[in-house]
Amino acid sequence: QKEVEQNSGPLSVPEGAIASLNCTYSDRGSQSFFWYRQYSGKSPELIMFIYSNGDKEDGRFTAQLNKASQYVSLLIRDSQPSDSATYLCASSNTGKLIFGQGTTLQVKP
Amino acid sequence: SAVISQKPSRDICQRGTSLTIQCQVDSQVTMMFWYRQQPGQSLTLIATANQGSEATYESGFVIDKFPISRPNLTFSTLTVSNMSPEDSSIYLCSGLRDSIGQYFGPGTRLLVL
Numbered sequence: 001q002k003e004v005e006q007n008s009g010p011l012s013v014p015e016g017a018i019a020s021l022n023c024t025y026s027d028r029g030s031q032s033f034f035w036y037r038q039y040s041g042k043s044p045e046l047i048m049f050i051y052s053n054g055d056k057e058d059g060r061f062t063a064q065l066n067k068a069s070q071y072v073s074l075l076i077r078d079s080q081p082s083d084s085a086t087y088l089c090a091s092s093n094t095g096k097l098i099f100g101q102g103t104t105l106q107v108k109p
Numbered sequence: 110s111a112v113i114s115q116k117p118s119r120d121i122c123q124r125g126t127s128l129t130i131q132c133q134v135d136s137q138v139t140m141m142f143w144y145r146q147q148p149g150q151s152l153t154l155i156a157t158a159n160q161g162s163e164a165t166y167e168s169g170f171v172i173d174k175f176p177i178s179r180p181n182l183t184f185s186t187l188t189v190s191n192m193s194p195e196d197s198s199i200y201l202c203s204g205l206r207d208s209i210g211q212y213f214g215p216g217t218r219l220l221v222l
Contacts, residue, residue, distance in 0.1 A: 042215075043214060043215050044213050092211075095157070096142065096157065098154070099153075101150070
């Protein structure tokens, strides 16, 4: 069974802090990894994807991938209340996405 | 990103009936998928919509229950057949743009009474 695991949270951080979201995956054949943000009642919104070991930065977001440890993370710098949402990690092999259960992030003013 | 639209956006249906959901994507999309998100849960892949041929279903999903068509590159339909209250979910269409990522439509919120 190919799985993606996330801590469901909630993860609570104060405004301006760094939020760290983590994800592990079981399928070593996974080629790409995605982070989606989902607000309540809305569809998932793609934040970032990563397919090479190391870090990838985009604005306040940094995705990190360690294939040897089968571990993916998302760092959100200078967290804002508007970042409060559920963050979904997904792995991909041949285009199909396998999602984790999502981590709920709460950013408190 | 990709432009993806779905309709209907929501519906309330009686058990035993069927509902067809339509998805339209922009021409940059190469692959299309259908997902289900049950209340309080994450997304589960139902099937890959293949252009001009039968969809590829994931374990636990069958064509008789979820027939899918993709007559051309940018359009697909998902039918939820012989519905029961357990089919109450959000159904999401997605499109993959190579090297860009996979994007989701706004979803169809289905309630079966």
